Each structure stands twice: as C-alpha cells, then as structure tokens.
Amino acid sequence: MKTKIYDYDDVLQKNDNSYVKHIRVNDCRDKLDDYHKNGYPLGETSGIKTLDENFRWRYGFLYCFSGYPQSGKSEILNWLMVLRAKLNDDKICMYSPEIDVHEQITNLARAYIGKNVDIAFPNKCTDQEWEDALDFLDEHFIFLENGSEMPSITKLIDAFEVLQKEGFTAFTIDPLNWVYEGTQNDNIYSYLKLSLTSLKQFAKIHQVFMIYVEHPKTPAPVRGKIPKATAFSLAGGTMHFNKCDVMVVMHKLTDEDVEDLVANGQILKKVLDNKENSIKFVQFESVKIKSQRINGTTGKVILQYNLITSRYK
DSSP, X not given: OOOOOOOHHHHHHOOSSTTOXXXXXXXXXXXXXXXXXXXXXXXXXXXXXXXXTTOOBOTTOEEEEEESTTSSHHHHHHHHHHHHHHHHOOOEEEEOTTSOHHHHHHHHHHHHXXXXXXXXXXXXXOHXXXXXXXXXXXXXXXXXXXXXXXXXXXXXXXXXXXXXHTTOOEEEESOTHHHHTTXXXXXXXXXXHHHHHHHHHHHHHHTOEEEEEEOBOOOOOBTTBOOOOOTTOBTTTTHHHHXXXXXXXXXXXXXXXXXXXXXTTSSOHXXXXXXXXXXXXXXXXXXXXXXXXXXXXXXXXXXXEETTTTEEO
C-alpha cells in the first residue's frame, strides 16, 4: 500500500471514506486471542544489553535521535543499524546527506569488523576482513544520495516505498532538516508537522522502523556552561516530542562529568582506570517511549564509545 501524503485542504475537499476504515473486534479476533494466550509482542533488543531496560526496537515506530554536535548521535545510529543487520537480518536504507557516502560506508565497515580500517592508524584490519565487511554491507545496506536538488518529504517517501517493496525494513534520515528545509514551503512548523506525520504513517502502514536525526537549538550559556539538550530543545519545538514514538537524546560527557559519575558510583573507578585513550563516555537518554510496559521505560544509560572501532557498549 502506497503512503499517500495530503495537506489539510486536500482532506477537506475529498468527500469519500478513503482516509479511515471501520474495524470491529471480530475483524481481528484471532490476533487478539493469540495475544491473550501468548502475550503481546515485546519490543526487540537493540543488541546493546545495557540499553534493554530503556530502549527497544519496534516495527511501525517513528524514532528520533538528537544531541549537540559531537555527542555521538550519528555514530550510535550506525552501530545500532549494524547490529540490526547482524542480529536480525534487517535491510537498511540510509539517507545521510551531510556525509560523503564513501566515508559513511567506511564507518559502518569499521563498526562491523571492530577494527581500524585506515592505513594511517594501527591495528588495521586484514584485506579479507575488509572484503567480508563490504560484502555484508552490500547485502544489508543501501544509501540514498541527493541529486541536483534536495528532496521534499514526498519525494523521499516515494524512494522509501520502492525499497520497502524490495524488503528493506529500516529507514534512517540524518538529519531531517535537510528534507523539510529544502522545500519552498514558508511555514516550517506546518511542514514539520506534515513531515513527521507522513513518516509515522509510512512506518505504521508498512511495519518498518523509521528513524531520523534532528539537531537541538543552541541555548544561551547558564553561568558559563551550555545546558544539556532536552526533549524540547529540538529545532522545530515540541512537534518532535508530540509526533515520535521514541526519542533519544545523546550527551557527550566531559572529564568533569565522568569524575562526578565515578564519585556517585555510576561508573566504576576500575573501568575508568583501565580505559584506553580511545574510549570515551556518553550518556544515552531515552526521553520518550510509547507503550513503556512493553517497550522499556525512559531513563539514562552511560555507554562507552570506542573511537577506533566505532562501537558502543
């Protein structure tokens, strides 16, 4: 089924029932009985065990990742997509207009192998490991790149529709502002509302993951320090929080932050003492989760990020 995108004038002018359909209990009674007998399906693990309590994957959901520059939002998304492909055999479409596609593939290969892939750095992977990684990525990933014009949300979803029919199950947009700000629509608020609704509808109709990255607004310093980004810091206001099913905000931790976490017992001192120079700490904060009983609860998790392997744990 094709995901149609209409504005409100279209809806008002149309006088048939193509926008809604009636569903009675007996229409889906077999599925309800199965849920009653065997339990409602729980959200799926991300592959990072420490996140299971606060973050899970669910087909049909719209996911938003945010955080200040260098906070790790694109890197965590890369690793999570590699894990989905490795553990669940998902096929993933990535639209990342801010990064060169060759660099993106190289970053994904490094995360897949768990080793450096560049001759300029030590512990470079073998040629066979490199070829195996490219074969894996070619089987599970496809990348969309802009042509002479930036796509509207309609054009981007048209591209997603084609790939969904080919078996792709996860779609990422990093960042979203390359889509809605690339239109001629002067009302960004209205267009953002339409864009997020359309992405959510696409995910729900086709039962796929729809994931996008959005930058937060840069706040004014408070006593010389930039406040942490929140669920309501995103460019475009509260619309993101209202529309998405799951929202994650990534935080880059300073040395002072890490010392405070050690003092509070949130990071064991032996972990800090044994960390390599390539290990950084970030905070993964799930600030919104729909249906928390089955998909996890909101909360904060401290993760280690390895700059060499592009992996989190």
